[in-house]
Amino acid sequence: MNKELIIKLIERARSFSENAYCPYTNVAVGCSLLVEDNVIFGGCNIENGVLSSSVDAGEVAVFKAISEGHTKFLAICFWSETRLPYPSGRVRQLLSEFNSDTNIVVANDETYAMQKLTDIYPFPPENNVE
Numbered sequence: 001m002n003k004e005l006i007i008k009l010i011e012r013a014r015s016f017s018e019n020a021y022c023p024y025t026n027v028a029v030g031c032s033l034l035v036e037d038n039v040i041f042g043g044c045n046i047e048n049g050v051l052s053s054s055v056d057a058g059e060v061a062v063f064k065a066i067s068e069g070h071t072k073f074l075a076i077c078f079w080s081e082t083r084l085p086y087p088s089g090r091v092r093q094l095l096s097e098f099n100s101d102t103n104i105v106v107a108n109d110e111t112y113a114m115q116k117l118t119d120i121y122p123f124p125p126e127n128n129v130e
Contacts, residue, residue, distance in 0.1 A: 001075060001103055006114065009034060010107045013079035016042035016057065023047060024054075029080045031057035033065055036072035041065040058091035075103035082108055086120065096124040 009032045017030025022045055029045045043060025057078060065073070073095060078085040084106040087095070095102050095117050102117045 001105075001114065005034075005075070006077075006105055006112065009040070009075060009077035009105055010079055010112060012040055012042060013057075013077040013107065016044050016061075017079055017081075018044075020044040020057070021046045024049075024051075027080060027083065027085075029057040029078060029085045031061040031079070032077045033058075033061040033073060034075040034077075035065055035070040036074060037070070039065075039070065041068070041070070056088050056091060057085075058087045059094070062091065062094050071098050073099045073102045075105060077105040077107060079107045084108055084111070084113060089121075092117065092121040093124060096121055100124065 012032035013030040016032060017028045020028035022028050024047045031043045033041045041061045041064045043057045043064060045057045047054045078087060086106055100118050103114060104117055104120060105112055105114045
């Protein structure tokens with residue numbers, strides 16, 4: 001991935017974080033997901049008093065892409081103001097079902113890092129989807 005694309009994904013993820021609803025953690029996270037057709041889907045974390053009902057930014061972006069018929073994920077970026085917000089286990093599993101070679105970018109106001117999904121989720125459960 002070239003630096004221009006990485007910066008674009010970071011900027012989009014930052015903009016999606018502005019819609020976060022996070023009254024419990026006070027940590028807004030935004031996510032931008034690049035799919036095969038160069039379409040970018042976005043999401044933000046949405047918290048709920050019933051913690052298990054909360055969804056993270058990556059889930060929102062992935063579910064939006066899938067609901068629009070996109071399942072070929074090229075890159076996903078997570079942004080938070082001060083943290084490097086790595087994707088949750090649930091998002092790692094979701095991504096692995098579609099492309100274990102997805103580029104993962106994590107960013108904050110100071111820096112960013114990029115890895116492949118297989119680097120941060122090397123042994124996903126076998127997918128039995130046919």
